[in-house]
Amino acid sequence: GRTDRRHYPLHRSSQPRPTTLRLDRLRQSYPRQGPERLQDFGGTTLAEVGENDLLPVVVMTGDGDPGLMQDALDNGALDFLSKPFDVATVRARARNMLRVQRLHRLARGQVESLEAQVKDRTAELADARSEVLFLLARTAEYRDDESGRHAQRVGLLSSLIASELGVNHRGVDRVRRIAPLHDIGKIAVPDAVLRKPDRLTTSEFELMKAHTVVGAALLGSSPHNLMRAAAEIARSHHERWDGSGYPDGLSGAAIPPNARIVALADVFDTLTHPRPYKDAFSPERARNLITAERGRHFDPEVVDAFFSILGRTRPGELMALSDPVDPFADRAMFGGSARD
Numbered sequence: 001g002r003t004d005r006r007h008y009p010l011h012r013s014s015q016p017r018p019t020t021l022r023l024d025r026l027r028q029s030y031p032r033q034g035p036e037r038l039q040d041f042g043g044t045t046l047a048e049v050g051e052n053d054l055l056p057v058v059v060m061t062g063d064g065d066p067g068l069m070q071d072a073l074d075n076g077a078l079d080f081l082s083k084p085f086d087v088a089t090v091r092a093r094a095r096n097m098l099r100v101q102r103l104h105r106l107a108r109g110q111v112e113s114l115e116a117q118v119k120d121r122t123a124e125l126a127d128a129r130s131e132v133l134f135l136l137a138r139t140a141e142y143r144d145d146e147s148g149r150h151a152q153r154v155g156l157l158s159s160l161i162a163s164e165l166g167v168n169h170r171g172v173d174r175v176r177r178i179a180p181l182h183d184i185g186k187i188a189v190p191d192a193v194l195r196k197p198d199r200l201t202t203s204e205f206e207l208m209k210a211h212t213v214v215g216a217a218l219l220g221s222s223p224h225n226l227m228r229a230a231a232e233i234a235r236s237h238h239e240r241w242d243g244s245g246y247p248d249g250l251s252g253a254a255i256p257p258n259a260r261i262v263a264l265a266d267v268f269d270t271l272t273h274p275r276p277y278k279d280a281f282s283p284e285r286a287r288n289l290i291t292a293e294r295g296r297h298f299d300p301e302v303v304d305a306f307f308s309i310l311g312r313t314r315p316g317e318l319m320a321l322s323d324p325v326d327p328f329a330d331r332a333m334f335g336g337s338a339r340d
Contacts, residue, residue: 056097060085137180139187150269151180157265158258164305165261178230179262182237185215195276212238212247229258237262240297260299264290264306267297 059072062083069080078100079093137151159176167175186194189211193204200208215234219227236250236259243251255263271286281289287310294303 056101058093058097136184139184150273151183153269154182154262154265155180157269158261160309161261161265161302161305162258164308165301174226174229175258175261178226178233179258179265181215181219181230182233182262182266183211183215184218184230185211185213185234188214197276199277209238209246212236232256233259233262235259237266239263241299242296245297255299260302264298264302268306 056079057077058079058081059069059077060081060083061068069082072080078097081090081093137155155176155178158179159172162175163172189208193200193207196204212235216231218231219234220231222228222231233256235247236256239245239248239250239255239259240263241252241255241260243249268286268290271281271289272283274280287307290298290303290306294300
């Protein structure tokens with residue numbers, strides 16, 4: 001019979017989807033030019049039906065226009081039948097398309113399974129990397145900090161400062177993970193120097209200063225960017241804003257940004273906790289010392305960010321930070337909001 005001029009949209013319902021779709025009545029008055037030909041089926045193109053729903057589309061028509069077949073195939077139809085046709089041919093082509101559909105779904109399932117496996121493996125590797133970093137930090141700090149928490153507190157406080165400075169989510173997490181390695185080079189410092197309760201001699205201080213270079217050498221030998229960033233902090237966290245620090249005498253913006261952050265976090269935590277050579281300072285005394293060193297020892301912007309955090313916390317809160325840590329949850333606890 002003649003091709004009906006009415007427009008028949010694709011049927012949509014909550015019923016199970018069919019395995020094939022037969023379009024046997026098309027508009028005769030479709031546009032003869034332009035990409036919109038044979039695309040407006042209920043707001044869904046043939047290509048969208050075939051790709052998104054994995055639904056083989058067969059176009060069946062009595063229209064003899066050769067351009068119609070090309071349009072249907074270009075827009076996602078898998079087969080095209082012109083009337084009249086015989087039932088055996090239709091069945092054979094339908095079986096072939098269903099076979100293609102099953103193979104397509106099987107391939108997609110295999111891809112999704114592989115993607116899930118890769119995702120799981122990536123998560124396992126990330127966990128293992130975090131654990132290695134954590135253990136490396138503990139290796140050094142247990143010789144210098146009986147509580148075993150200094151490195152982790154420095155990591156968290158550094159991440160809070162970084163977030164306050166507007167560092168993105170990934171950068172904040174990166175600082176939290178690598179800042180605890182800032183003193184890894186102390187594994188090469190003799191206990192007699194590291195735990196000496198009196199003032200260090202000039203030669204002993206030179207030995208102590210060498211932990212920056214040793215730490216950078218240990219971490220910098222890795223090909224991974226994360227470890228190289230940690231090496232940068234290990235080497236430069238004792239540099240001073242005015243250029244009077246060590247080991248390279250860097251000043252101002254020449255000091256790596258993460259090292260400037262860790263420098264303040266390290267000093268604050270060291271001041272407010274006991275060490276073999278000193279008692280713990282009160283938070284007020286530590287704050288006064290840091291204020292005096294703004295623009296001398298410390299980057300002024302880092303100091304301002306740190307004081308902004310202090311202004312939202314109660315005395316002693318920052319000194320009590322410990323694992324497990326989440327820089328964004330803890331920052332929210334202190335009255336701020338994480339920035340991406």
